[in-house]
Amino acid sequence: MSENFKTSRRGFLRGAAATTALAAGASQAATPDPLITEVQDWATGLGDGVDATPYGLPIEYEEDVIRRNVEWLTADTISSINFTPIHALDGTITPQGCAFERHHSGAIDMRKQDYRLMINGLVDTPLVFSYEDLERFPRENHVYFCECAANTGMEWAGAQLNGAQFTHGMIHNMEYTGVSLRTILEEAGLDAAGDLAGKWVYVEGADASSNGRSIPMEKALDDVLVAFKANGEALRKEHGYPVRLVVPGWEGNMWVKWLRRIEVMDGPVESREETSKYTDTLEDGTSRKWTWAMDAKSVVTSPSPQAPITHGSGPLVITGLAWSGRGAITRVDVSKDGGKTWETARLAKPGEKMALTRFYLDTTWDGEEMFLQSRAMDETGYVQPTKTQLRDVRGLNSIYHNNCIQTWWVRPNGEAENVEVS
């Protein structure tokens, strides 16, 4: 890795400042561009042969597009979380290699041959499946976002982390291949459960944390997937290889990795992760539980603190992501003045249920400061709230489910900062 290719936010900004003056007004070249007039090495010599990288990685110039950790958040990296570089991605599909990780006891190594899935509890026949068994059930493909309930959680009390990656990067969006949980439950038989209303399934992982969550039967029979592929290839180790649960629209903690057991039960287990964690304390000290669905939310990914404007005034693409755990995104509005006026952005594709939607506002920047915000609406008619609206209902002591409107203060030099506005 040559030093020349090292990029950094500061270095990048320094470079940007130098070229801004030129770029802003100059659409004509004063001297011929040597990249055009001189024959470059790549135009005369030879490149890499096939198989130089049997499994390809991003080119070195993109080495800053990586997951990042905020060390002070957790005691160590084994039980911790990192963040997807959403500021540097486009489209909607998150590459597995930079999709955020959350482990409670570290990412474990498990071979497919060693994988077992048990279905027990109130079923007709408790069963054990091998990995191979799972691949013999009819399969489905769906794109879904997975958002940690704590995404944006550090911003409750005020603007804290300066970058979309850190404020909104506990999210990824992949195309999953797997078997519907309904199919697997039916294979074991649900007659023994009697009336299914009020029944639950408890799902549990194979790692040392034994992360387990209780899911109401109606969700279990609706759209939950037992997934083994993401974006066409095997799940990555850090995302639960070989098998994880996909619980569309619901908080990421329920997407149990290294899924090993599904138990049909009369009631919820009230496990650690659904009582002491992933509950939401309100201003009066009472706490909401079973807040599973992720409400509609959006964020401008560029420009943003890690993705400043480097080209000066003129045409500017404002872009971002929107999603809702309760259905499809129907509209995203963007404000440049901190919420005084709004313009409706263009959705790259019509919103899909419980999946990320990319929006663009193709605009002209006058070089003045902006207070950029985005506001998502979903098919239920819900409008993404401001931080003030959220705080009015919930107070300041929540951690999870912060889906407030985010503000980036873009300065005339193109730099952006995470701020709160009145």
Next chain:
Amino acid sequence: MLKYLKASAAICLLATPVLADGYGLGRPALPEEIAAWDLDVSPDGTGLPPGSGDVLTGEEVFADQCAACHGDFAEGVDNWPKLAGGWDTLADDDPLKTVGSYWPHLSTTWDYVNRSMPFGAAQTLEPDDVYAIVAYILYSNDLVDDDFVLSDENLAAFEMPNQDGFIIDDRIETEFSQWVGEPCMVDCKESVEVTMRAMVLDVTPEEEGSDEASAAPAAEAEAVQVAAVDPALIEAGEKVFRKCKSCHQLGEGAKNRTGPVLTGIVGSPAGQVEGFRYSKALTEMADEGLVWDEETLSAFLAKPKSFMKGTKMAFAGLKKEEDLAAINAYLASFAE
């Protein structure tokens, strides 16, 4: 639950008849297999094995198994969870949520300790130890006296202080009703003032490569340290060390966790890491002059419990000679 059932879609799903004939995949789970994995404990005590433990036993077990992260009095070390205290703080700014102040069911504590703790050695505790640890956590929270005995018979009936502190998700009623409809597009507010800035707080991590000057010397120092040993062996050792990592830290900024810091361990007398509570077994061998070199480390790591009867280290051992050589090389690459 009831609120969720009100959604009409959910009712339809439940009404759909389930498929009668399956695909004939999988095999029946054996009772022993179910017993091995079905360990969860519900609030009514379902799933609890017979057993009991008292506060004083719990204090000892807690000191050995839990205190490295959670503190002797369950008060928490560094960023590790505090298990005690925080009474009447739930309505304050920054409430302190502990087992005593927040957890609604005692079954949750038993279940979590039994299946997921100690960190790095999960599922190694006997039921009586788990009862004792949970009894001690209650004692640390001033919820029981020091003669209290917790068992499968009284656990489910134990009333936690915050058991009535939870409500079922009410966002549909309290939030959705206000946040629907056509939103404002123009003249939505008069003025916009910055009320808080992330740059002022300055807690955002620097990005990789942004601090090249300080990164370079560290890399050089590392190179000097490892110059004498086969780098491939050290690299192999780094992989083997993953088995150790959940309990032991190495190198700059390393801290004691379930196990002591291992920086500089090779060539050092045993039992010398400051602030770590060693087992009696290790202290005795240290007093007898045990020094950690390639030979003693290999013997210990091959069969920890036979080399040192009574060691706290809950590690089965490294079977392969090459793993032992690699881990020695890797540990030796971290001098003090």
